[in-house]
Structure formats: structure tokens, C-alpha cells
Amino acid sequence: MILSAIAAKLKQRARDDFRGRHFEATLIVQAVSWYLRYPLSYRDIEEMLLERGLEVDHSTLNRWVLAYAPQVGKRLRQFRRPHCGSVRIDETYIKVRGQWRYLYRAIDKHGQAVDFLLTANRDLDAAKRFFRKMFSAEPLLAPDRIGTDGAGPYPPAIAESRKEGLLPRMPTHHVTKHLQQGIESDHFRVKRAMPRVGGFRSFNTARRTIQGFEAMLWLRKGFGFAGAWTIREQNYLLACCFGLPVANKA
Known part of the structure; x- marks a missing residue:
């Protein structure tokens, strides 16, 4: 019962987080995680999505990152282990x-x-x-x-x-x-994933985006969970944080 209630709450929060967006929440989280994880530009991700038949402008990707990078940090922070002193x-x-x-x-x-x-x-x-x-x-x-x-x-x-x-x-x-x-x-x-040419355009943009860069580094390092910690497990945890179905599940 408790797990079902938690899952229902996460799904409701996901609907609230992505209300008004013209693309599916799973796609948005995937695109944001690509930008925060790898040294890619917005235009790189725009081309990657276009290869898959999805037309998403690079300015839209920028808005997604500014909106959801702090959310990624907030959701993943709860899994961090205490420091050793x-x-x-x-x-x-x-x-x-x-x-x-x-x-x-x-x-x-x-x-x-x-x-x-x-x-x-x-x-x-x-x-x-x-x-x-x-x-x-x-x-x-x-x-x-x-x-x-x-x-x-x-x-x-x-x-x-x-x-x-x-x-x-x-x-x-x-x-x-x-x-x-x-x-x-x-x-x-x-x-390594931060803009290399010209840097960030504003202090607020830098602050919000860096929250996501830091959070993705936490995710890549792992949180002390037992078992394998591959990109599949990382994406699974990220999807769970937003109450989303897991993409490409084996």
C-alpha cells in the first residue's frame, strides 16, 4: 500500500511538472539528461532528436534545461550519502x-x-x-x-x-x-559538459544549469546502491524520481 501510494504521488507530481509541454515528459527528461551528462551543445541534441524523427528547436532544449536541471538536482539530492567527516x-x-x-x-x-x-x-x-x-x-x-x-x-x-x-x-x-x-x-x-565557447549567458542561467551538472555527476558516481551501476540503472533512478515509465527497459 505504501509503495503504491508513493508511486501514485510521483505520477501526479510528474503530470504537474510537465503540464503544458508539447512533448512527452520522458523525452524531455532524456534530452535534459543528455545535455547534463555529455559535452553536447543544444544544436547537437537537436540533430540527434531529428535523426529519430523529432523536431525540437535548440531554444526549446535550452528552456527545458533551465526548467528541469534544478529539479534533477532536487530529486537526486535525497539519495546522497552523508560525507565521511x-x-x-x-x-x-x-x-x-x-x-x-x-x-x-x-x-x-x-x-x-x-x-x-x-x-x-x-x-x-x-x-x-x-x-x-x-x-x-x-x-x-x-x-x-x-x-x-x-x-x-x-x-x-x-x-x-x-x-x-x-x-x-x-x-x-x-x-x-x-x-x-x-x-x-x-x-x-x-x-567537461559546460559551454566551452563564451561560457554561460547569465548568472542565473549558470546557477540553474550547474545544479544539473552537479546532480548528474552524483548520479554517475552512484549512491552506494548494491549491484551494477550502469547507464541503465542511472536512467531507471532518474525516471523514478520524476514518476515516469522507464524507457528501453530490458
Whole structure:
């Protein structure tokens, strides 16, 4: 009974999410996942769909991504495992309207995602906002070890988080280059599908789309489920999150 009620609720939510769209929800989720998973442009996906007899303009694909990439992140976030207590924090560069912006990211020592935040500047205020977002998301799970590079804003941002009560105790702060290699490699994984020419057109576009890029990386890494974790299982989970029938089911 409980599973039937959950399935019925998901199907109702799917009808609400895709109401007014001229294409089937399964096609929309498939197209959005292609863009977030692979280094494809909107015109690439437009041609791929045209090969299958479906005429979808690249501007429509752009609207789908902006609408549903944050939803993908929201639905998949519930499956993430808690971090192990040892967190690596770093920032990387993202181009928005021809200007460099900064994506703060955190993973644990096993590569599991912790949190992320896109900011206009790289300074103390930005670091404090990222820490506040990260620690507030899981108030009962504070890290006991934090690794960063030698950027100056991190020590005072950690101390400020402790004063605000976001950290129950002061974590050990490691400033070492070799500990950051894991998160620097992880930056590449989330940025490989991002626009390469000109970057994002607006800060809001970048923020919404990056939510989807991060979520798709969570999906590809897996959530600790037992058994195989191929593209088939990933698509199955994504379809279930939106209450949709599974496409190409064996």
C-alpha cells in the first residue's frame, strides 16, 4: 500500500511538472539528461532528436534545461550519502558573460559530493556564504577535518562558522596541495559538459544549469546502491524520481 501510494504521488507530481509541454515528459527528461551528462551543445541534441524523427528547436532544449536541471538536482539530492567527516574544499573558474566567476565545491576524501555554490567574487564573504550553505544543509553532520589550498579567506571563514554555531567544534584545518588533487580532478568531471565557447549567458542561467551538472555527476558516481551501476540503472533512478515509465527497459 505504501509503495503504491508513493508511486501514485510521483505520477501526479510528474503530470504537474510537465503540464503544458508539447512533448512527452520522458523525452524531455532524456534530452535534459543528455545535455547534463555529455559535452553536447543544444544544436547537437537537436540533430540527434531529428535523426529519430523529432523536431525540437535548440531554444526549446535550452528552456527545458533551465526548467528541469534544478529539479534533477532536487530529486537526486535525497539519495546522497552523508560525507565521511573529512572534507576537501576548493574553488574553480566559470565564465559567465565573458567574465570569470567562481564555483566553490566540496567533496569528502572518498569523492562523495558535499555541496557547491556559484559566486561572483572569490573573497571572505563568498567563502563564508559557502560554508554557511554547506553546514546549514546538514546541521547534524559537521566535518572534523577540512582540507583547503592556501587561500587566505578560508581560516577566518571556518572561525566565523564556529562562532555562528554552524560547527559544534573547531575542525582540524589542513592546508596541503596533495590533499586537493582529488577535488581538482573532480572539477574537471563537472566542467567537461559546460559551454566551452563564451561560457554561460547569465548568472542565473549558470546557477540553474550547474545544479544539473552537479546532480548528474552524483548520479554517475552512484549512491552506494548494491549491484551494477550502469547507464541503465542511472536512467531507471532518474525516471523514478520524476514518476515516469522507464524507457528501453530490458
